[in-house]
Amino acid sequence: MTRQSDFDFSGRSVIPYAQDYCHGAYESWHTHSCAQLIHTLSGVIRVETRHGFWVVPPSRGVWIPADIPHALHITGEVKARVLFIEPLARADLPVACQVVSVSDLLRALIVSSLNLPSEYASGSRDERIYELILDEIRLMDTLPFHIPEPASERLRQLCQAVREAPQEPWSVASAAVKISASGRTLNRHFYQQTGMQFAEWVRRVRLLHALARLAQGEQITRVALDCGYTSPGAFSVMFRRVMGVSPSDYFSQ
Template sequence: MKPRAKHVYPSAGTRLPAPVFFRSSSVPAEAATREHHHAWGELVYSFSGLMEVKLADRHCLAPPRCGIWLPPYTGHQGLNRYETSFCSVYVAQELCARLPAQPCAVTVSPLVRAMLEYLRDHFGAGNHAEEDQRLLGVLVDQLARAESTASYLPGTEDPLLQPVLQTLEANPGDSRSLAELARAANTTERTLMRRFQREFGMPFSEWRQRLRVVKAMPRLDAGDTVEHIALDLGYGSASSFIAMFKRMAGVTPDEFRNGQRAAGSRRRHPES
């Protein structure tokens, strides 16, 4: 379902007030930006809920464990079907040389998340003091070192991995182990393990969990029960599926469906 442009995110303006600028906001369901681009890079990160960024050729999901990096002049549109608390870190073009040259999903480490939470709670409007810029500079350094993939659920043209991925995408409830999938592909578990890590920067188990989250989302949106989805995705109980979904997406399946914030999250400070 395509979000309606019922609400519009606050504008970042036409120029940055500082070389690195932080902005946070809590937005309601069905918020959207117009398609746009700007002369600076942008990291989009969701503290709660799921952010979606539409690019010219694909959609990128940003659950709370990942951010989306957009290099300068990247055309994009922010979409948000559900209530979320998010932030943007804007980076001047001259500081983007060490950051990815293509749009990508960026792993947000516990350190980076803690820094973003601190900035959200303490970085007031117009607060561009020297100490704030030093902290933001460290944040950019950390982003330059972060692992990145082209997508939250990356694909590959690797001739060994591609058939395995196609099998799982066609049947995400396939619960065969990596060793069993390796035998079916006439290779070894160790070889597949290495290929997954090399191609995606993550273990097979995490890729499969991401696949199941992505497959579950439209079914939750359509009103299917958590129990049915859990069984179809290979889980023996709804509770184990709920735990996986919460760990990967930052919200429970029902919270995702209802557009609520993650249970137990701290009350967000309003913007200054």
């Protein structure tokens, strides 16, 4: 059963909230009548919806529109700062789930908003902070941390097998044998249902699996090999290409 959470926006269009989670915590399926931005200061949050997964590494955020059923899986000690946002606060707010970058300015504004009163005078500094938060949300860049879920049960089972054993080779040929299909058929149906080639989907699963483990302080070498990379160097090249920095630099920030 999906829980529904409602908020009172009569005094303000943005409601900030601080939430810390212990490793292994889980928030069962629920929805909000408003949009939501979850910004992680530490740890990793995996957001599950009916259409796939979004993995939020430290210092990033996830945007969840109103009325989207979702569940949260927590890895590591997560410090999260959350904004609940009235759906009509801006006409051009994002309309789909997405992992996003959080600018230094937006991060500072979120922290400041936690200490603001629930009601404020028109034209006041408090009002300007809330309005600037909404302006910054419209400028957030989308990050490739989404793992789409296919519709067919046969492909869903294949995807679950990949998530459970990302260290396996998982070539198109071997995956096709697992579902009793040709490689061409697998690629065609997988792309039709997810918008991604199977090999690209596997690479993204490995990256996000690695992010969750690195956030717990595991050694880069062990994580790289366990995720199917031939060497820590190959893993670091992939990580830098996607994240912009090396694994060690990212988690030392």
